[in-house]
Amino acid sequence: MARTRVRIASLLALIVAPALVAGCTSGPDKSADSGSESTKGRPVVVVTTTWEGAFAKAAGAEDVTVIVPQSVHHAPDYDPKPSDLAAVAKADFVVYAPFEPYAEKIKEAAGSRAKPVEVNLDNDAEKVKTEVARLGKLFGTEKAAAKWTTAFDAEYGKLAKDLKAAWPGGRSPNVVSQVFTTWSAKLAGATTVGTYGPEAVTPAQLAKLSKKKPRLVLDNAHMSTGTVLPGSGARQVKIVNYPGQDLDLLPVYRNAAAELKKAMSGS
Template sequence: MKFKKAFMILLIICLLTLAVIGCSNNTDEITGADETLKDLEEASIVASTSWTALMAEAAGAKNVTIIAPVELKHPPEYDFKPSDIKKIQEADWVIMAGYEAFMNKIIEANNIDQEKIIRVKTTNTYDNLVEQTKIIAEKINTVNLQQEWVSEFSNTMDVIMEKSKEGNVSDIRVLVHTHLAAYTKSLGYDVVEVYGAEELSPAKIGELAKLQPDLIIDNYHNPQGIAIEELSGAKRVELRNFPGVEQESLVDLMIYNAKLLNIY
């Protein structure tokens, strides 16, 4: 009887031990999943400009702070404040293009960890935006969200490209600012010359005007085609690279520019 009683006690202890271990493992799994979700939602991301910020959001980022104010006409010229340094120091990730002088100064002067900096190429073409947002998503572990965005973005671009074909943009001879050249070519326009970003001399302006373009696609952030417009009589539009207050997503930005070109 004593042996049987001892055996039963030992059996109960073993069962209780297994139950505790099982509960402990399940709790760890649940806690781990919750922490992963929490990390995705709370990871702080600092973006240099509205452009890189919307790229981050397209990649699935939820907690994004922009350094250069959205209202600035030319964000790369932003003069940073001490509070901006703190934001970058405390961020989990920093997203920038590389040409933002204020970002380079902050990073170099404050020994910012290079491992948390994600450098992207800012060109508003379909292929590039899909590629760059994927790079961000792979870093911050939001690939599924980026893929959802790609689906929406693809639908919008399909409409724009179809409208471009209907509008026979391939027959429209265009002078385009260098920072919008890749975008313009991706839409199918006949780009006869690219100008800027250096200051245009009177001789160069005259040379460009003589090309008699049908359209001048200028850069809103640094317009240089006004004199060409006056000499040639061609229509001129100013498109955005950096999203403004009214463009809350990259999709909004693409639609905004397409509407100015009458292809949406």
């Protein structure tokens, strides 16, 4: 598969956009008389964050533009600029999550050309595979999506097996998880005895969750409210949901597995 091209939408992107739209490229993939930004099987996809971008890339998209800069720690707080919305209007597909406050702006900017696609942003393995298959069908890249899923299953199985071998005393550890990090508990084969969030833990919740005597607290790095169960003895693990600028979803699982293994070993 060709290397995915990732462009963070910005004023610079808006300046160079006319050249791209006109098909001014020396590569063989775009025809000067096609009058389109994309060739068959290579849709132009605009996504709100790197998380949606990773789903799109996994599904086979090769031309992906990300709106929210990776430097924004909490992506839903971002306010899209006019240049961002201009990029949306030039896409074949615009991918977003319903919980993002700017979702309506994104849909409006899509106009009649771009097809808005709402995705379920959750790194739960089965949900990811469902979304990747759905996007692959929409993009016309089903074979690429299926190939990625095969690689994902192999990597996920390897990580899960490695984490199971690291269980303290050979037993599944009890964990408390933030509502958006439960996928990492499943990866580890951990026993989830309670969840919290996305709001901060209240004193009543603190008492209730502490009684569960969890070994680990799986915190959401993007929505952390500090130490969740102070004084409980539980070790807190930061779980990162968003992929990097390369839009590769697999490192999210590898990094989570590394953090979980380290926490279970007590190191």
